[in-house]
Amino acid sequence: MLLAFSWWALVVSISLAVVSVVIILLRDYFLGERWRKALSDPNIDVKDRPGPFDVAIFLCGFAALLAFLAGFVTMAVVATNVVVA
Secondary structure, three states: OHHHHHHHHHHHHHHHHHHHHHHHHHHHHHHHHHHHHHHHOOOOOOOOOOOHHHHHHHHHHHHHHHHHHHHHHHHHHHHHHHHHO
């Protein structure tokens, strides 16, 4: 049971890391589009405040880190118990 948890935690960690990268790509694409429009129209404001994309990136990244640590430590516990037994 502990080994299954560790593998699923690692799978979740990798999945969240991929989601974070996709969100980063989307955020940067939309930022580039805003800058492109702002260069041709001076009335468009391009601010550098953190937005919903940044919050999503932080939350996914933090959850990925926690899942990785949980899976890695749990797998170390399982491996240690197998070697000691």
